[in-house]
Amino acid sequence: MYDSHISSRKDDHVRLAQQYYEQNALNPRTHAEIDAMQFIPNALPEVSRADVSRETSFAGLALERPYFINAMTGGTPRANEINRRLARVAQETHSPMALGSMSIAVKNPDTRAAYAQLASDFPDVRFLANLGAEHTLESARFVVDLVGAKALQIHLNAAQEIVMPEGEKDFRGWTEHIRTVTEGLGADGVPVIVKEVGFGMSAETVAQLVDAGVHTVDVAGRGGTNFVQIENARNAEQDFSYLEDWGLSTLRSLLEAMHVREEREELRAHEERAEGLGGTHLDIIASGGVRGPLDIVKYVALGADAVGLSAAFLQAVTASEDADEAVAGAVALVRAWDEHVTNLLTILGVRSLPQLRARAPYVLPESVHAYVRQRFA
Template identity: 40%
Template structure:
């Protein structure tokens, strides 16, 4: 519950949005009608009406049940995918399962993504497959995300600090759960090219890059630490509030890995989404703004998504792109710090 409150209190990274470094080139002669722009994509073994995932954010406390119901209704209405928050709470307290399973009740046709942390997978050892399958069964999921949250954990007063064997654990999960898609999901610090290579080799079905630019879990954990008088971790949370690889950078580099990429981290508008798709993302993840809309009004998430998808369609129209595949071929300009990031990463890789 604390995490939700801090996220809604706008615990965002403080630097300017990295999406401002990406410019899409205007096409004065689109040669298509706005209504002809098609947002549909095939992802995670299903057809989606639009390339959007409502990010896994909440569950495990009484307030979450209604919020997940509202988010799921929005996903169902607009034909997009949805994740739930970490299901660790319900594994430890089965009476909380309804705060997650409500998503399937409200969205019988939606692609749902279960969610468990790499820390729990590692701690479970040989019992990890059973735990992961329990998460999937809890919400009748179509895929499962294993979230990678080292930045959050190192600040969190009660955090897990041992990630040894994480790559092998992910590979074992992918083998055990096959053919169910297993997604590696960063939570705000991005995926470096070398990490992308390791995740692809481990058999991940998709990568949720979770880059810097949106909600800062280091800042959230720092604020929680401050509340209990842990000055050391509160200071660390401040220092690491802007830690990580900007979302446009990690999106562009991860897109070369050969598996579907979900661009998440600071995607606030349909224009941001179009930029992410132009950089090679298969889908975009949206979090804080749609959650805020759901909190404020029972149908707020549905209305927010409607506007977001209209912004995306309009931006695609203005680039002359009839679908997502065409948008990936549309000209774009990369400026500022993002250009420097990409140039230096490419130089380091010898590209």
């Protein structure tokens, strides 16, 4: 990757993500399975809406609601303006906010001041720093310190890099880097979250990450922002449109990660009984194509600890040229979604997200059962 390309690439990503957002949202295939997942209604909920809690946590961060602002951008004037708007939303709603890849700050000292300014202007916002898996522990510590991050997201984006004209084509060593960074930052008290960027993660990948010491994964599945599509539009040399359906959907990816969690929990229970040993809980974030409260509640019911949204927040904070208006709109959206999440929990007859995971009955389409049978039976 060449340094001089990073800035224009960042702006391309935002522009193209927005260009494709509507077109993809209208594609009925994209959300067919999550739409076909149906809760079984509860005609006797025996719950007062006033008693319902939306609280959850991941990577040691307490959340007032089961969703947060996921990684997007930073490092160019336009990207910094978007980040400032997102940070205002994060501040008002007490949401954690993930920054987009900060490799631009590692490589180009001129971009650092804006990150430091963001962190000092929004001291209450819990920023998550973000880097690719090729980076060293030193770089990881540097970006965490630059914004006083509460956690580091390490993104896995092999499919994106392959399609990106100037992208990395050598993916060796990522697992070892992740192990080193996770251990090193862990010693500093900074948790690491490993995420995809929209193509999902398999059970094999999640198991490999857990073995490398990772305790939080964000499956970031297919269904929303599509980096094959975005990078293909930037690629004048080769056509990768045949890969536009690449990846695992967020729903299937979440089931893959849950499979690993269940397997590891069984093992842990066994080990605890046998020798008093125990691993640590695996936190799972679902993201990729999340459209609103019903999707959020479905992914939590399936087992996610929290849900990440990028495109939806990007749309909200750029809905108006006027920053105050756009930020107010995004905050209003969060408040409205919060109400809807509470409404959904109430009619499902559950008072909390753990109860939602444990008790809310649902059915999944046959295609999902067939998938699970093939993968795990």
